[in-house]
Amino acid sequence: xxxxxxxYGFLLVSMMLAAMLALSLYLPLMxxxxxxxxxxxxxxxxxxxxxxxxxVFTATGDLYPVPLLLLEMLIAGVASxxxxxxxxxxxLRLRGIYxxxxxxxxxxxxxxxxxxxxxxxxxxxxxxxxxPFRTQIEYAWIAAPMLILAMFFVYRLERxxxxxxxxxxxxxxxxADAMGVNPTVNKVLSFTMGAVLAGMVGAIGAHxxxxxxxxxxxxxxxxxxxxxxLIGGSRTFLGPxxxxxxxxxxxxxxxxxxxxxxxxxxLTEFMKDGxxxxxxxxxxxxxxxxxxxxxxxxxxxxxxKKAHAAKLKRAA
Amino acid sequence: xxxxxxxxxxxxxxxxxxxxxxxxxxxTLVFSILGIINFSHAAVFTLGAYFTFxxxxxxxxFNGVLANASVPVQLPFxxxxxxxxxxxxxxxxxxxxxxxxxxxxxxxxxxxxxxSSLGVAILITNLIQYLVGAEIYTFPASTYGDLPPAIDFxxxxxxxxxxxxxxxxxxxxxxxxxxxxxxxxxINRTRFGKALRAVAEDTTTASLLGINTDLFIxxxxxxxxxxxxxxxxxxGSSVSIAGPYFGISFGxxxxxxxxxxGLGDIPGAVVGGLVIGLAEAFVPPEYSGYKDAVAFGILxxxxxxxxxxxxxxxxxxxx
Amino acid sequence: MIEPNIGADTxxxxxxxxxxxLLEVRSITRRFGGLVAxxxxxxxxxxxxxxxxxxxxGAGKTTLFNVVTGLIPASSxxxxxxxxxxxxxxxxxIAAKGIARTFQNIxxxxxxxxxxxxxxxxxxxxxxxxxxxVLGIPFARREERATRDKAMELLDLVGxxxxxxxxxxxxxxxxxxxxxxxxxxxxxxxLLLLDEPAAGMNHSEREELGALIKEVCERxxxxxxxxxxxxxxxxxxxxRIAVLNFGKLIALGAPEDxxxxxxxxxxxxxxx
Numbered sequence: 001x002x003x004x005x006x007x008y009g010f011l012l013v014s015m016m017l018a019a020m021l022a023l024s025l026y027l028p029l030m031x032x033x034x035x036x037x038x039x040x041x042x043x044x045x046x047x048x049x050x051x052x053x054x055x056v057f058t059a060t061g062d063l064y065p066v067p068l069l070l071l072e073m074l075i076a077g078v079a080s081x082x083x084x085x086x087x088x089x090x091x092l093r094l095r096g097i098y099x100x101x102x103x104x105x106x107x108x109x110x111x112x113x114x115x116x117x118x119x120x121x122x123x124x125x126x127x128x129x130x131x132p133f134r135t136q137i138e139y140a141w142i143a144a145p146m147l148i149l150a151m152f153f154v155y156r157l158e159r160x161x162x163x164x165x166x167x168x169x170x171x172x173x174x175x176a177d178a179m180g181v182n183p184t185v186n187k188v189l190s191f192t193m194g195a196v197l198a199g200m201v202g203a204i205g206a207h208x209x210x211x212x213x214x215x216x217x218x219x220x221x222x223x224x225x226x227x228x229x230l231i232g233g234s235r236t237f238l239g240p241x242x243x244x245x246x247x248x249x250x251x252x253x254x255x256x257x258x259x260x261x262x263x264x265x266x267l268t269e270f271m272k273d274g275x276x277x278x279x280x281x282x283x284x285x286x287x288x289x290x291x292x293x294x295x296x297x298x299x300x301x302x303x304x305k306k307a308h309a310a311k312l313k314r315a316a
Numbered sequence: 317x318x319x320x321x322x323x324x325x326x327x328x329x330x331x332x333x334x335x336x337x338x339x340x341x342x343x344t345l346v347f348s349i350l351g352i353i354n355f356s357h358a359a360v361f362t363l364g365a366y367f368t369f370x371x372x373x374x375x376x377x378f379n380g381v382l383a384n385a386s387v388p389v390q391l392p393f394x395x396x397x398x399x400x401x402x403x404x405x406x407x408x409x410x411x412x413x414x415x416x417x418x419x420x421x422x423x424x425x426x427x428x429x430x431x432s433s434l435g436v437a438i439l440i441t442n443l444i445q446y447l448v449g450a451e452i453y454t455f456p457a458s459t460y461g462d463l464p465p466a467i468d469f470x471x472x473x474x475x476x477x478x479x480x481x482x483x484x485x486x487x488x489x490x491x492x493x494x495x496x497x498x499x500x501x502x503i504n505r506t507r508f509g510k511a512l513r514a515v516a517e518d519t520t521t522a523s524l525l526g527i528n529t530d531l532f533i534x535x536x537x538x539x540x541x542x543x544x545x546x547x548x549x550x551x552g553s554s555v556s557i558a559g560p561y562f563g564i565s566f567g568x569x570x571x572x573x574x575x576x577x578g579l580g581d582i583p584g585a586v587v588g589g590l591v592i593g594l595a596e597a598f599v600p601p602e603y604s605g606y607k608d609a610v611a612f613g614i615l616x617x618x619x620x621x622x623x624x625x626x627x628x629x630x631x632x633x634x635x
Numbered sequence: 636m637i638e639p640n641i642g643a644d645t646x647x648x649x650x651x652x653x654x655x656x657l658l659e660v661r662s663i664t665r666r667f668g669g670l671v672a673x674x675x676x677x678x679x680x681x682x683x684x685x686x687x688x689x690x691x692x693g694a695g696k697t698t699l700f701n702v703v704t705g706l707i708p709a710s711s712x713x714x715x716x717x718x719x720x721x722x723x724x725x726x727x728x729i730a731a732k733g734i735a736r737t738f739q740n741i742x743x744x745x746x747x748x749x750x751x752x753x754x755x756x757x758x759x760x761x762x763x764x765x766x767x768x769v770l771g772i773p774f775a776r777r778e779e780r781a782t783r784d785k786a787m788e789l790l791d792l793v794g795x796x797x798x799x800x801x802x803x804x805x806x807x808x809x810x811x812x813x814x815x816x817x818x819x820x821x822x823x824x825x826l827l828l829l830d831e832p833a834a835g836m837n838h839s840e841r842e843e844l845g846a847l848i849k850e851v852c853e854r855x856x857x858x859x860x861x862x863x864x865x866x867x868x869x870x871x872x873x874x875r876i877a878v879l880n881f882g883k884l885i886a887l888g889a890p891e892d893x894x895x896x897x898x899x900x901x902x903x904x905x906x907x
Contacts, residue, residue: 034427034431090620091616091619091620093620094619094620094623096425096426096427097353097426097427097430098619098623100427100430101353101571101575101615101619102615102616102619102620104568104571104612105571105572105612105613105615105616105619106612106616108568108608108609108612109609109612109613109616112605112606112608112609112612113609115605116605116606152769153769156768156769156770156771157765157768157769160763160768160769160775160779161758161761161763161768161775161778161779161782162763162764162765162768163768164747164751164754164755164758165755165758167744167746167747167751168744168747168755171744171745171746171747172742172744174706174726174742175738175742175743175744176744176755177706177725177726177727177730178704178706178726178727178730178735178736179727179730179735179755179756179758179818179819179822180727180730180731180756180758180759180822181727181755181758182725182727183727189765193765219564219568220438223434223435223438226431226434227435230431274442274446276438276439276441276442277438277439277442277443277446279435279438280434280435280436280437280438280439280440280441280442281435281439282435283431283432283434283435283438283439284414284415284432284435284436284439286435287415287419287424287428287429287431287432287435288414288415288418288419288432291424291428
């Protein structure tokens with residue numbers, strides 16, 4: 001058993017982190033905002049944790065104290081939230097493609113800053129981020145509860161007043177406005193929620209990966225998160241979670257299958273580098289064939305006769 | 317700064333700006349016809365460079381599946397450029413058929429098309445990396461034949477100092493201007509161009525008037541891919557192909573160019589390209605690490621202040 | 636920018652001010668480039684009246700509604716509601732003040748149920764924030780239940796409570812209109828703007844609609860401005876009618892006077 005965890009510990013925790021990053025995209029999406037900004041907040045959170053743990057909280061002792069990690073997560077969350085409000089209030093007046101472009105620009109600017117500032121270690125980044133745990137699977141002590149909390153939060157959000165406001169804005173922003181829902185406040189709120197989540201995950205990530213640099217907050221990452229949400233399903237909170245986990249695990253599963261050594265060179269090479277080929281391909285296929293992703297609300301009630309009849313009616 | 321440095325930076329800016337302009341032309345052509353941002357243009361740009369490199373007999377490095385492979389042809393640069401760009405254009409058409417047409421037919425949200433194009437870009441870029449590795453490929457020194465490697469503008473303008481400008485940069489600028497002129501003539505003076513503008517204005521009406529809109533869309537994609545291939549080859553040959561991802565960074569900056577110029581506006585693409593090229597060139601040397609942020613900073617500011625860009629028209633939303 | 640949640644207490648109770656007009660439209664003009672959609676229109680709507688707004692297609696009626704509800708800004712002129720200038724207010728602030736509307740092209744939240752549609756319109760009158768809601772503290776849960784009950788009541792009023800959980804886009808056209816009315820009522824408005832509510836209805840449906848409008852007016856002490864093309868419905872329902880043509884106000888008065896006004900007759904006949 002412990003063998004399994006030591007081999008797959010890294011993967012399992014990565015899956016949890018990926019699920020949360022997918023949720024960080026899902027939150028602004030709830031109010032109709034396609035934001036590609038999550039990698040920027042993820043990077044910010046990671047840098048905060050990396051800098052604090054290597055330069056400020058110089059802890060003695062073998063392992064880095066977990067409470068300090070939690071504190072870093074809190075600070076990362078607050079900082080991401082603050083930045084999200086500052087950037088979001090002007091940017092979220094934009095709609096559709098324009099907003100997506102603005103978030104792309106935001107991530108790129110942050111990346112250039114990360115590459116040039118001294119505090120972030122420039123292109124080299126920050127090394128030797130202290131570890132609060134001895135093995136990688138132990139990070140699950142933080143990642144798993146956080147994922148569960150995030151899932152619970154989004155689950156509840158969809159069923160309460162504020163969540164309804166988000167969904168109304170997503171459906172028809174003008175009509176929502178006319179019904180008393182303040183679009184700007186709510187859009188910024190959902191955007192900020194996603195940013196806070198991404199920032200906190202970044203803080204964990206910096207310790208988990210032991211180093212942090214500008215390659216952590218890239219445009220590619222936003223493509224990956226998009227794939228998680230699109231393939232997993234964008235209509236319910238479980239979609240991004242399952243998408244994030246599945247798409248993180250998939251390349252590893254394929255790699256494990258091919259690791260037996262008897263496969264031709266091109267296939268093993270593919271398994272090594274093919275992660276993004278896969279994500280790109282899935283993104284295109286997902287858009288063309290199933291824009292609502294796999295995990296739609298209908299997916300759950302598939303077994304119920306009533307839902308089946310309703311599905312037929314909807315297609316008519 | 318003294319005049320010589322100013323001229324140097326001005327010429328650099330114009331040169332890189334004109335590449336941005338050619339790249340953006342392809343982008344904006346597609347936007348003007350279909351109202352979508354085709355991010356796969358970045359991948360087509362990259363493909364153009366790699367295609368031309370291959371056609372000139374270049375060998376691939378030792379990474380990637382096609383390690384050490386090469387095609388048994390060795391075409392001169394100009395010919396390879398044309399062929400490589402044609403191939404790029406064909407790729408663009410293929411992409412349109414597979415990744416955009418199904419969405420267009422169902423009237424999908426332009427955002428979904430953008431996402432699909434992002435997928436294509438990442439897919440192709442990583443496929444290239446898988447096939448030929450991520451090393452830097454330099455075009456052979458014989459590319460520009462007998463032209464001198466640099467021209468001294470200092471001597472040309474009678475300045476006291478030496479102001480070297482690489483011939484390549486001049487070639488790029490000249491090619492860009494020529495392409496722009498040809499494109500403008502085609503769009504404004506020919507029947508093809510008129511039909512193109514009609515399709516861009518209103519696809520439904522154009523088809524009712526007997527214009528084969530599907531064909532025009534294909535032609536536009538081909539043209540945009542061709543332009544992308546030319547731009548990619550020019551950049552690749554002037555600096556080097558810095559790995560498959562060099563197209564993506566152009567693609568991202570290209571977004572800034574077309575938004576600045578106005579989405580869908582053809583002269584705007586050129587203006588935007590030159591402005592951003594010049595802005596980058598005039599970044600003081602102490603801040604050269606921030607050069608890349610210039611385009612994105614401009615993009616962000618333009619989106620906030622004047623989303624329609626310098627030359628674009630306002631979009632009226634019907635309530 | 637960041638605005639506090641406006642609760643029911645700021646809603647102005649029009650019944651207290653029966654002497655002053657509820658809504659004053661003062662020289663409202665709206666241009667779109669070269670086109671003048673609404674041209675210097677002025678009129679007053681008294682509390683508790685049913686005020687009709689008619690005119691040929693393209694006369695500017697919906698544009699006027701959009702200006703009144705803040706969806707598009709006026710190019711010039713003023714709007715005064717219960718003595719307060721609301722000319723440059725944003726739509727959600729105007730909604731909070733008690734002006735609700737339905738849309739010409741029905742704008743329900745299609746992927747939500749009828750019940751959820753009506754619940755959303757109670758946003759301004761409820762207060763539970765994110766953490767209160769997510770944690771499910773008693774106050775939030777009570778408020779949620781009250782919102783749901785109120786929404787069911789309104790759906791019951793329009794006769795659709797049996798299908799409360801059905802997706803809004805699955806309703807027949809006429810029923811969608813009724814959901815939209817229920818949703819507008821959930822805003823607890825003092826002024827209700829109805830944009831062609833009877834479009835696409837047959838005779839008996841129109842009769843039901845007319846009865847419904849009268850009933851909600853009385854029950855909720857509403858003032859109604861009604862855009863409608865069906866002349867008998869307008870004549871039968873409205874206390875006064877304003878007629879727009881090419882953006883200009885060409886007649887205003889009691890139904891019989893408007894019906895016989897030569898300018899009005901010419902506008903309609905000439906438009907054919």
